[in-house]
Amino acid sequence: MNSLEEKTLHSKEIFSGKIITVELQDVKLPNGKQAKREIVKHPGAVAVIALTNENRIVMVEQYRKALEKIIVEIPAGKLEKGEEPASCARRELEEETGYVCESLEPLLSFYTSPGFADEIVHVFLAKGLTKKENPAAMDEDEFVNLKELTLEEAIQYVKEQKIYDAKTIYGVQYLQLQEALTTK
Amino acid sequence: MNSLEEKTLHSKEIFSGKIITVELQDVKLPNGKQAKREIVKHPGAVAVIALTNENRIVMVEQYRKALEKIIVEIPAGKLEKGEEPASCARRELEEETGYVCESLEPLLSFYTSPGFADEIVHVFLAKGLTKKENPAAMDEDEFVNLKELTLEEAIQYVKEQKIYDAKTIYGVQYLQLQEALTTK
Numbered sequence: 001m002n003s004l005e006e007k008t009l010h011s012k013e014i015f016s017g018k019i020i021t022v023e024l025q026d027v028k029l030p031n032g033k034q035a036k037r038e039i040v041k042h043p044g045a046v047a048v049i050a051l052t053n054e055n056r057i058v059m060v061e062q063y064r065k066a067l068e069k070i071i072v073e074i075p076a077g078k079l080e081k082g083e084e085p086a087s088c089a090r091r092e093l094e095e096e097t098g099y100v101c102e103s104l105e106p107l108l109s110f111y112t113s114p115g116f117a118d119e120i121v122h123v124f125l126a127k128g129l130t131k132k133e134n135p136a137a138m139d140e141d142e143f144v145n146l147k148e149l150t151l152e153e154a155i156q157y158v159k160e161q162k163i164y165d166a167k168t169i170y171g172v173q174y175l176q177l178q179e180a181l182t183t184k
Numbered sequence: 185m186n187s188l189e190e191k192t193l194h195s196k197e198i199f200s201g202k203i204i205t206v207e208l209q210d211v212k213l214p215n216g217k218q219a220k221r222e223i224v225k226h227p228g229a230v231a232v233i234a235l236t237n238e239n240r241i242v243m244v245e246q247y248r249k250a251l252e253k254i255i256v257e258i259p260a261g262k263l264e265k266g267e268e269p270a271s272c273a274r275r276e277l278e279e280e281t282g283y284v285c286e287s288l289e290p291l292l293s294f295y296t297s298p299g300f301a302d303e304i305v306h307v308f309l310a311k312g313l314t315k316k317e318n319p320a321a322m323d324e325d326e327f328v329n330l331k332e333l334t335l336e337e338a339i340q341y342v343k344e345q346k347i348y349d350a351k352t353i354y355g356v357q358y359l360q361l362q363e364a365l366t367t368k
Binding site: 006017025031040042045065066067076078109115117118158161164166167169176177180 | 188189190192198199201202203204206208209211213214215217219220221222223224226229245246247248249250251254255257260262292293294295296297298299300301302303305324325327328329342345348349350351353354357358360361364365
């Protein structure tokens with residue numbers, strides 16, 4: 001079996017920001033030729049499918065500068081240096097929604113854009129939510145509106161492209177699948 | 185209702201590559217303060233859930249330099265300038281797998297990483313597959329191995345993190361949901 005691997009011949013850092021680092025790499029292809037690869041490095045992130053005791057999905061409405069539009073997403077955020085995904089999930093849930101959770105179950109992780117970025121999202125399921133009196137504050141450059149949707153409303157939001165991103169569409173589909181499997 | 189919008193005060197192009205462009209923006213926040221935004225611009229992409237007549241899912245095994253690992257994905261690729269998503273889906277399916285399809289149904293689109301990138305993936309469902317005698321060639325820097333998985337195998341691949349990216353996990357879950365809904 002031929003290896004598909006690409007060996008790095010040279011790597012140059014183009015940009016190092018607060019969130020991403022951009023590298024331009026020269027690689028050796030499996031056939032011996034060379035090519036360039038544009039790589040975005042990201043610290044990784046978590047996302048939380050959080051269900052209230054009334055079985056509503058906790059969402060945040062947020063302006064996304066990269067998209068120049070407001071979309072509705074499950075609570076999520078970047079990993080801080082050395083932070084465990086589960087701790088990050090609890091922190092982001094509290095900061096963005098004011099909720100703390102009794103149970104937090106890791107569901108799965110996925111890369112968002114393997115063609116150019118190493119961002120990975122760790123998805124959790126949170127239950128047993130209670131509102132905290134004085135929740136931790138969000139980042140000072142972050143502004144969100146809380147929304148709690150039934151599964152039916154969330155499915156409608158997907159159709160209307162108010163829910164429009166990979167992790168949230170995964171989350172809605174996950175809950176649809178659980179419902180379909182338990183009512184079989 | 186307060187607007188969540190962030191206005192661009194200044195935008196500077198940091199890098200313009202073959203695939204991505206990177207911008208550093210100064211924005212005005214809803215509270216009047218300023219912040220920086222790191223934005224990756226991407227031409228957009230398509231992904232194809234393609235089912236053979238034996239109901240196997242067509243996948244490609246591919247080395248992803250950004251991840252430094254081989255993963256198994258549904259066929260996918262970047263939009264060329266001015267290319268319609270459906271045309272791109274047929275082109276990528278043929279180039280990566282040698283299959284042409286009778287029917288191609290748009291399922292949905294999603295942003296992969298709204299926190300820092302504008303990449304959107306348009307997902308299609310392809311059926312009525314036939315192998316083409318002399319399929320169009322892939323990009324010269326692209327190397328993949330074809331794999332055809334049953335849904336059960338694909339679910340196992342997700343568990344084993346051989347399938348590990350957003351669009352492919354969406355695709356597998358989509359097929360699981362369809363199966364659960366039709367066997368209700």
